[in-house]
Amino acid sequence: MTEMSNTSNRTQATDPDWWRGAVIYQIYPRSYQDSDGDGIGDLAGIVRRMPYIASLGVDAVWISPFFTSPMKDFGYDVSDYCDVDPMFGTLADFDAVIDTAHTLGVKVMIDLVLSHTADAHPWFKASRKDRTNDKADWYVWADPKPDGTPPNNWLSIFGGSAWQWDGGRMQYYLHNFLVSQPDLNFHNKDVQNALLDVARFWLERGVDGFRLDTINFYFADKQLRDNPALPVELRNDDTAPAVNPYNWQDHIHSKSQPENLEFLRKLRAVMKPYNAAAVGEVGDAQRGLEILGQYTAGDDLMNMCYAFEFLAKDRLTAPRVAEVMQRLDSAAPDGWACWAFSNHDVVRHTSRWTLSDAAHRLFTTLMMCLRGSVCIYQGEELGLPEADVAYADLQDPYGIQFWPEFKGRDGCRTPMVWEPSNSTGGFTTGTPWLPVAAAHLPLAVAKQEGDANALLAHYRHAIALRHAHPALVKGAHSGMLAQGSVVSFTRETASEMIFCAFNLSDTPAQVTLPAGIWRAIGQELNTADLSAGKADLAAWQACIALKS
Structure with missing residues (x-):
């Protein structure tokens, strides 16, 4: 491991409940600010823009993965949990992010992808060699059925079977996402300990917490039982596009296993000395709020989680808001939610809900008044609509797989627009990894700064109102x-x-x-x-x- 920065062994002298009611700003680093002209955003770019982030009044940033990765799923396929991918910079650049953010009063949360790694990770390279090496049981391996087919009927969120044949071991391995994203075997305590060490590494560098990707996918049923079919009337496309047969199963065995609670307690115990907080992503279309309640109950599990109720495609109505909040009260009386309307995986809500400017403003005000913490996604404070990305420009394997019925996630991942005077919106001096939408340029930060009537000003006022009233923060x-x-x-x-x-x-x-x-x-x-x-x-x- 690389030598620690001067933030090593730092324990933040802060309110241990700082996360409760916090406003968190999500940064997708590939698309935030490029500092070196290669067309890809980086950590130095985040440092440059940290004063802008602080000016919004947010309490923390959540930075999507920047770890070493083959980038088949753009950083959500990790090949080294304890280093920075060169396209984003170095560990020294990350230290600068931490130091700059803390100087400006902003906490830093990072995206930990613990359920799976890249197939390029040294752990998986060792595991697939044979059935007897010391990493042989670090991933979910299973023998085929007598006819050679996969061990059960589990499906991948990215389409097709969740099992991939490996000719070296003459076994299948589990991948809930891409074939190149094998699932770790959390039933192995060595795996758990290795991942807890990853959390310690970043806490020692000064991070204030984690966003935990696919938190309910950590454990799979040890018996590998088939998932039952889901009745047609219960299907929805909250966590996978409607064209994906993943929605046809009730995933009671491939995720959300009871053993997960023990691991989450271990993780929370690692975090507590640092006053760190975690927000978990609960991916479940049928029981999301119930799982949220389980994972945030008491003070020894996760601080907060979010489900997909407010990330769904249907516009929120008054009855829907009331119904979700009432269900939450029932499912999580001792828990805490974190609300988001947009993120890096869904169509931006200004387009998803076809919002007028007035509607976008009201939903922003509503979000800041709801009980729970809040995540806002880069660019939503500008009112950016979903970008229309041509098939030839697509980068997302999810969109490529299901095009044209589902166009993937690139439309919400296009670069942030800082000023309107050039075709890249001030994001880069080179060619951006995804094209900048022409419709975004008139909404750039420089265009809205100083305009008291701009949506950007409304976001600042809404966040300030929340912070001015303890009842809106923690009440x-x-x-x-x-x-x-x-x-x-x-x-x-x-x-x-x-x-x-x-x-x-x-x-x-x-x-x-x-x-x-x-x-x-x-x-x-x-x-x-x-x-x-x-x-x-x-x-x-x-x-x-x-x-x-």
Whole structure:
């Protein structure tokens, strides 16, 4: 391992609950800022843009994988967990990210991909040599059925069987994603310990926490039992595109196994001395909120998780918001959610939900008022729509596999636009790895900075409102109610109560506030005035009121 930086053995003197209610800004490093003209964003580029990130008022950044990788899945296929891929820079560059962020009051979370590695990882190269070496059981290997077919019916999220034949071992190995992403065998305690050492390595370098990719995929059923079919009426495409037969199974054996809880406790114990936090990605179309509740219960499991309810393709309605939050209360009474409307895996929500500017603003305000922590994805603060990437320019293997019914994830991964005066939007002086969408250039940061009416200003105001009121950060919520197009609820701490109502439609509506004396707040977000205990809501308008 490379020599540690001066952040080694650093224990942050900070609120151990800093993550609760935090606003986290996701950076997809390939597409954020290129510093050397090779067309690929890098860590030095993130350092350059850290003052902008801090200016948003966010509490932390989540940086998608930058580890050494063959890049078949753009860093989510790791070949060295404890080094930086040269295209992103060096460990010294990462140290500069940490130091710069901390100087500006921003915490750093990194994306750990623990469920699988690249097939180029030394662990897998050793494991596939034979059945007797010391890494032989580090991955999920299984004999074929007597007819030579795979050991069971499990499917890959990226299409086809989740099993790949290896002629050297004369066995199949499990891959829930690409063939080149073999799944680690978490039933092996040596594997668990090696991955806990990875977490320690980055905590010693000064990271403040982790985003845990596919957190419910760590363990597979030890007996490798077939998954049952999923009834047609229960199928949805929240975690895989509709054209993928992955949606036709109930994945009760290939993921979300009970043994995972023991490992998560071990990981949390490693994190606690550093006041570090983790947010887990729960990939499950049927039981996402229930798993979230299991994984965040108490103080010895994960700090927070997110499911896919608000990343789904259907626009949020008032009844849908209320239903999700009520289900969460039931499934996770002792847990904590982290909400996102966009990320690097889904169509940007301004396009996915065909949002007007007013609707985008209201959804932003709503997000900042919900109980839970928040992730915003680079460029959403600019209102970037999904980019239309031609087939010839596609990089994502997922899109290439299912084109044209599913165009993959490249449309949300195109480069960040910083200024509108050239075709690369200030992202690079070279040729960008994905083309910059022409429609993004007028929305560039330089175009919106200084404009009090820009969407960027709205994001800053919404984040500031959240931080100004403890009830919006860590408070309980109650009274979740959907009436027509209006969803309303209260957020409360021992010293503060805030009433929130949101008209999620193009039609005006009226809302009656609970009994008491209330004062309208958040006027910089175009919130409604109060009159005689009522608020008249214009289309896509909120009422936010503080109880006196």
